[in-house]
Amino acid sequence: MSDSLLRHKTIWIIGANSDIAKALMLYITTENCTLKLFSRDMISLQNFIEKNNIKAECIYFDITDRSQTECLLQSFNTPDGIIITAGYLPCQNCMGDIAEINKTVASNYLGILVFLEKIKEKLKNDRCRFLCIVSSVGGDRGKSSNSIYASSKSGLTCYLEGLEQELTPFGITVMIIKPIWIKTKMTGKDNKIQKSFISQTPEQVAHKIYTAIINNRKGVRYTSLWAFCISIIIRLIPGVIYRHLDI
Numbered sequence: 001m002s003d004s005l006l007r008h009k010t011i012w013i014i015g016a017n018s019d020i021a022k023a024l025m026l027y028i029t030t031e032n033c034t035l036k037l038f039s040r041d042m043i044s045l046q047n048f049i050e051k052n053n054i055k056a057e058c059i060y061f062d063i064t065d066r067s068q069t070e071c072l073l074q075s076f077n078t079p080d081g082i083i084i085t086a087g088y089l090p091c092q093n094c095m096g097d098i099a100e101i102n103k104t105v106a107s108n109y110l111g112i113l114v115f116l117e118k119i120k121e122k123l124k125n126d127r128c129r130f131l132c133i134v135s136s137v138g139g140d141r142g143k144s145s146n147s148i149y150a151s152s153k154s155g156l157t158c159y160l161e162g163l164e165q166e167l168t169p170f171g172i173t174v175m176i177i178k179p180i181w182i183k184t185k186m187t188g189k190d191n192k193i194q195k196s197f198i199s200q201t202p203e204q205v206a207h208k209i210y211t212a213i214i215n216n217r218k219g220v221r222y223t224s225l226w227a228f229c230i231s232i233i234i235r236l237i238p239g240v241i242y243r244h245l246d247i
């Protein structure tokens with residue numbers, strides 16, 4: 001069972017310079033995969049794979065750039081699995097900065113959606129086995145502190161649920177990973193997240209993702225009991241109460 005989705009397979013990781021992706025690579029390399037790593041930060045990625053003796057091809061890729069998506073789809077054969085960890089957390093509500101709003105929506109939602117829409121027919125025809133995309137519990141409900149990030153993740157989860165319905169008849173597993181707080185470079189300046197007992201390390205989240213993949217788990221996967229419980233509770237709070245909360 002453990003070798004079905006990863007062992008000796010070709011796996012793409014998009015947003016490979018993410019702390020979660022790096023931790024995940026250390027598990028995935030034990031499966032003798034052919035790894036193709038897509039990132040904007042080639043220096044950091046190369047340093048990481050050399051330091052950890054990981055055999056992989058590193059390719060410059062920005063998920064918000066549609067011409068790069070076209071080029072990527074023409075240049076490579078369809079992989080057996082795709083993992084997407086790319087994401088962008090802006091300051092509060094982007095402070096009214098339209099460029100920041102566009103960047104947030106493009107990185108977390110539109111870029112991923114366009115990429116998957118462009119590749120999905122190839123995935124169906126070429127018998128890709130799985131997609132594993134990191135969304136967030138933060139997208140379960142709007143919140144005044146960061147409604148733009150929350151809505152971009154909400155849109156992503158909603159899109160992926162529809163995609164899962166479309167791809168399931170073709171034997172393609174879609175995993176929607178929903179963490180809550182993780183101590184990564186994304187949240188490095190947020191003391192609340194860095195110090196909270198419910199925050200996970202990238203290694204803990206990576207292990208959850210790895211076990212979800214090797215066990216071919218489908219649909220929404222929470223990375224901790226806290227993520228699961230908070231997701232349920234937050235969605236059950238009636239609007240009449242929710243609109244008065246300061247979160």
Ligand SMILES: NC(=O)c1ccc[n+]([C@@H]2O[C@H](COP(=O)([O-])OP(=O)(O)OC[C@H]3O[C@@H](n4cnc5c(N)ncnc54)[C@H](OP(=O)(O)O)[C@@H]3O)[C@@H](O)[C@H]2O)c1
Pocket residue numbers: 014015016017018019020021039040041061062063064085086087088089107111134135136137138179180181182183184185186187193
């Ligand atoms: N940290 C948390 O508390 C938390 C909670 C819930 C969900 N998540 C989600 O988990 C995922 C991984 O985040 P992380 O916590 O591991 O943070 P991270 O280390 O900052 O990773 C995010 C990665 O996304 C990449 N990225 C951003 N925009 C991109 C683009 N346009 N094209 C390609 N790559 C792009 C970044 O690449 P560069 O290195 O090139 O900038 C960065 O390496 C994200 O989707 C995030 O939203 C995080």
